[in-house]
Amino acid sequence: MPTNPPPFWSPPVAELQPYVPGEQPRIEGLIKLNTNENPYPPSPRAVAAIGQAAASGLERYPDPESTALRQTVAARHGLQPGQVFVGNGSDEVLAHAFCAFFRQPGQVLLFPDVTYSFYRVYTQLYGIEAELMPVDASLGIDVDALIARAAEGCAGIVVANPNAPTGIGLPLSDIERLLRACPDRVVLVDEAYVDFGGTSALSLVPRYPNLLVAQTLSKSRSLAGLRVGFACGQAVLIEGLVRVKDSFNSYPMDRLASAGAIAALEDEEWFEQTRQDVIKARETLSEQLGALGFEVLPSQANFVFVRHPKHDAAQIAAALRERALLVRHFKQARIAQFLRISIGTPQQCDALVNALTAILKT
Template sequence: MGWEEQVRRVVPYIPGEQPKQKGIIKLNTNECPYPPSPLVKEYAAAFETELLRLYPDPEASLLVNALADYYGVDADQVFVGVGSDDVLAMSFLTFFNSEKPVLFPDITYSFYDVWAELFHIPYRCPELDNDFRLVKEDYLTENGGIVIPNPNAPTGLFESLDTIEEIVAGNPDSMVIIDEAYVDFGGVSAMSLVDKYDNLLVVQTFSKSRAMAGIRIGFAVGSKKAIGYLKDVKFSFNSYTMNAPSIAWGTASIRDDGYFKETVGKIINTRERVKKELAGLGFTFPDSMSNFIFASHETIPAAELFQALKQEGIYVRYFNKPRIDNYLRITVGTDEEMDRLLTFLKQIIH
């Protein structure tokens, strides 16, 4: 084996397919079906490429200050990174540093166990109940940290803020990370609790509701002490993770609140309409508060539906995993895209 004996071996996270052919209806990676804010386009057109010869601001102050103003916190309570994956990875590295297991659900974002394996962090995955709900008591035991996505992925279910607060309050010796990638689509953010609990970190992203998955912006809000520790680790890893266009264009997105709310509203309206249509076709699903629907059909196996849809040029996400291998995660697209999906489903179901 030689040098290979020293290799850190991990099984990597596998993202949803990114088909290259045109004409595909892409409902498999929870991207926003609408473009970013027109203000982002303005900032992009006016961006001075001359600035690219310089290193970007390592503090990303323009973006951090915009986020702090928007969410009503201090600038030193905000941390930014290259998508929420970067922010979460830095958070795992920073806060999960004991022999006790980190806790996250058995059905959840499949990057959590990858980071745990990569950083040699012990972990345990309490099972969601039969309705895919969190069992609160499972998170009120001894642990080395907690990660809860809220709303959860791939189920789309939102746990109440009371439940989240009880878990945070019950774990004063552990960092509790609430991953809110989908919170803008119907959940209530735990950000209101960060001044009350210094062991709480709330992570969000620009990839879903702000339609900027391609530029990679994520952020965390927490106590000044927690954010300080996070920055220490980040600057020990890479000083310049946030590039200059991301800082400028992310700030533009934050400043166009009207467009943001309009876009989110359209997605929610489409989601609720499609829920009714799918139910009429014999699908069941948890009551999604995200920009996707996690659906199972009463008679046709999910794997079969997945292949039929793919052949039709409609990509959805299928997870061949225990407990969820008869579900499809369907991103909410435009009304036109969802109509094409529904039309095809009607043809193969009836």
């Protein structure tokens, strides 16, 4: 909280602790492995579609219901358009979900203590009481603990699967256990990284009215700069999200974003090739880091979470930055000795390994 907040602010604003994104500096020759962007460009079809959309129609508002994009998402995942909500990046989709479903008087929202830090920000923004459930000794989500606590009553459950920043995934059976344990509240599954090896819960949407699954095109579709996210759930949940959206911004998806997203979703060949390239690079990098003495957590994401038993994580990150290599270091107590390293191209990963080899020798 600022020492002397401006008198113009509403009181809750002074209490907020905003999300801090990864560093985005302009450094010559930078190798940026700190914000989980895809190292490969988006589908050429997506780029062409954006250009075509820019050629005409920008003088008019876009479709407030994003009908074509919702139809495309639904068709890809075997759902109905009425089971799809789209927004300006999955962060906006998540924010609307927190507002729509988790402001339950007298009850607390449950999510892991080591997870995407924006969840905590959303609870502060919307005045939601939260209980952070400790991950287990291996930094995996403790599903049994969540289920036991949910039995006492809760406002809902949020899990990232695979989790961030660890990259550890849950099997679909555990997601179903959470859904059955919390039948009267929403279970939100954030699948930002699922395309890199996780198991999606989208197939469960028709069976569980309390399931909401959020995904993004920022990672596996290489569209972080376009800001497109979506959520899938039964119609009653989508209606709740639409009510929040239309009370905030009726036109979150612009024409360019919709056109690029549709083309990217339709280019399955490009998607499959680039995601497999990332997965292959992740496995190679994991082996190389292990050979350097790092503990590498099992990852189903486009990043790895690692620590070295003999070297301080903050010092390693600083030494890498001096070599124009950015990785992410978190100061949270339980993970302060870990680094999150986004998967780059093979050449970028080789540069990282070479730099780490030199640093560890000093």
